[in-house]
Amino acid sequence: MAIAIAVNGVSMEYKTPKGTTHVLDNVSYEVQDGHFVSIVGPSGVGKTTLLRLLTGLAQPTAGEILVRGKRISSSPDDLAVVLQDYTRSLMPWLSVEKNIALPLKNQKLTKAERKERITASLAEVGLEGAESKYPWQLSGGMQQRVSIARALAVRPSILVMDEPFASVDAQTRFDLEDLVLKVRDDFGITTLMVTHDIDEAVYLSDEIVVLQGKPAKVRDVVKVDIPFPRSQMETRNDARFADLRTHVYGMVRGLE
Amino acid sequence: MRLLNSRIIRFLVGIWLPILLIWWWWTWSADSVDPFFPPLSAIWEQFKFNWIWQYVPIHVFPxxxxxxxxxxxxxxAGVTLGALLGANPRVSRYFEPVIDFLRSIPPVATVPVFILFFGLDAQMRIAAVAVAACFPTLLSTMQGFRATDPTLLDTGKVFRLTPFQMMWKVRVPNASPIIWSGLQVSLQIAFVVTIASEILGSGFGIGAFTTISIDSFMILDAWTGVVLLGLLGFALNVIFDLVERWSLRWYIGQKKLAS
Structure with missing residues (x-):
């Protein structure tokens, strides 16, 4: 299988008035095409820093990140992002439709094609007919669905999510997790998710990258050998699920 | 229906005091023989004679x-400069002392300086109004731009928005509630400077008309000028409010929902 994202020996340092903060140290791993990969680690370990590097929002001090073999220096074309804080990442002055349309304006699409993409993306996330609503008229879970629809509308081959379900209630969270799995199935999108929720990482992923230490290194890459399709009721009761979450939790906590 | 009712009630609450004041002025001045305080009825007659529509082209239009x-x-100029400076805090530091100094000069006092540069033409008046109107908008735009949420800018970057889209679809709308408050102050100052600039060396304009009337003891005419200015200022504010509310309907809706 082809490699969608390659992280090669990436280190990141921040210069502060107090000196240099070393956040990431020689982080390397590869994401296979079509895989769902989660990045977990204790809070403050540098997960968000890594995500900023992956999306081209920041440049590493050493090493390189390749997206489909090409070294990235700004946000790659082929990649779309869902951020944690939907209230700050959706534009409150634009309707749902215009929020989704904004990134599409720079793709060579006719008006009809654009319209068609918006309708299809909203249908994919179960928000048919919400076009003319403002984001703030929707519930938190629905707003995050709009974020996902906006990302899908650009037809990316890679979806990057930063703690996408951290700001919604537990019920909505399960719904959105299953939505993300469905999206992955429907489009075969390579998905990379940063999360602090280990259960969620195990439930969704093919592979889990565990970051540990200061500066953070890759502690381990755990293969989640639970077959798809997964279900909230059965998978979470699976003995293998419990084993894996205990294993990952131990590593995140530095107990293993 | 409820919406309609509340609107009617709000209108009635707002209108009773002005009606009372006008009625009081009308009756109080009815028998006045003081040449400086003519009866309101006489002012009204003269107002109709002057401003519907005889003097409108030569005084109101200019x-x-x-x-x-x-x-x-x-x-x-205010929005453009404010956006540039607000988006580049390092650059703006060099300009802030100068801006603070210039905006502290009472705008009306600068009119004679503009006369030195532009003479007594309309250009002088327009320039004086433009400079006075610029500062409140400049400052509020700078402030609005500085407060841009980094998440919003990151979102724009990861979706590869062009610099033009970043400016007009993200940064300007994000700052627009603060920009609008600057625009309103600018309008009020612009109105004051417009009228004040006409007091010096002009034969045309409402300000000129009022001053000349006073100087030639046409007290009734002067009163109609004052009334006209009041009505005009009020009308400008009402129109401004309507435009602002339409433009910020997303912001108002959001605030209403949150409260």
């Missing part, structure tokens, strides 16, 4: 032209 030309030039 005032409105100077006001709008100056105002739009001023706020355009």
């Amino acid at each position: 005032s409105l032209r100077n006001l709008f030309a100056g105002y739009f030039i001023g706020i355009f």
Whole structure:
């Protein structure tokens, strides 16, 4: 299988008035095409820093990140992002439709094609007919669905999510997790998710990258050998699920 | 229906005091023989004679032209400069002392300086209005731009928005509630400077008409000028409010929902 994202020996340092903060140290791993990969680690370990590097929002001090073999220096074309804080990442002055349309304006699409993409993306996330609503008229879970629809509308081959379900209630969270799995199935999108929720990482992923230490290194890459399709009721009761979450939790906590 | 009712009630609450004041002025001044305080009924008769529509072309039109030309030039410059400076805090530090100094000069006091540069033409008046109108908008735009949420900018970057889209679809709308408050102050100042600039060396404009009337003891005419200015200022504010509310309907809706 082809490699969608390659992280090669990436280190990141921040210069502060107090000196240099070393956040990431020689982080390397590869994401296979079509895989769902989660990045977990204790809070403050540098997960968000890594995500900023992956999306081209920041440049590493050493090493390189390749997206489909090409070294990235700004946000790659082929990649779309869902951020944690939907209230700050959706534009409150634009309707749902215009929020989704904004990134599409720079793709060579006719008006009809654009319209068609918006309708299809909203249908994919179960928000048919919400076009003319403002984001703030929707519930938190629905707003995050709009974020996902906006990302899908650009037809990316890679979806990057930063703690996408951290700001919604537990019920909505399960719904959105299953939505993300469905999206992955429907489009075969390579998905990379940063999360602090280990259960969620195990439930969704093919592979889990565990970051540990200061500066953070890759502690381990755990293969989640639970077959798809997964279900909230059965998978979470699976003995293998419990084993894996205990294993990952131990590593995140530095107990293993 | 409830919405309609509440609107009617709000209108009635707002209108009773003005009606009372006008009625009081009307009856109080009815028998006045004081040449400086003529009866309101006489002012009203003269008002109709002057302003519907005899003097409108020679006095109201020049005032409105100077006001709008100056105002739009001023706020355009204010938003543009404010956006540039607000988006580049390091650059803006060099300009802030100068801006703070210039905006502290009472705008009306700068009119004689503009006469030195532009003479007594309409250009002088428009320039004075433009400069006075620029500062409140400039400052509020700078402030609005500085407060841009980094998440919003990151979102724009990861979706590869062009610099133009970043400016007009993200940063300007994000700052627009603060920009609008600057635009309103600019309008009020622009109105004051428009009228004040006409007091010096002009035969045309509402300000000129009122001053000349006073100087030639046409007290009734002067009163109609004052009344007209009041009505005009009020009308401008009402129109401004409507435009602002339409433009910020997303912001107002959001606030209403949150409260």
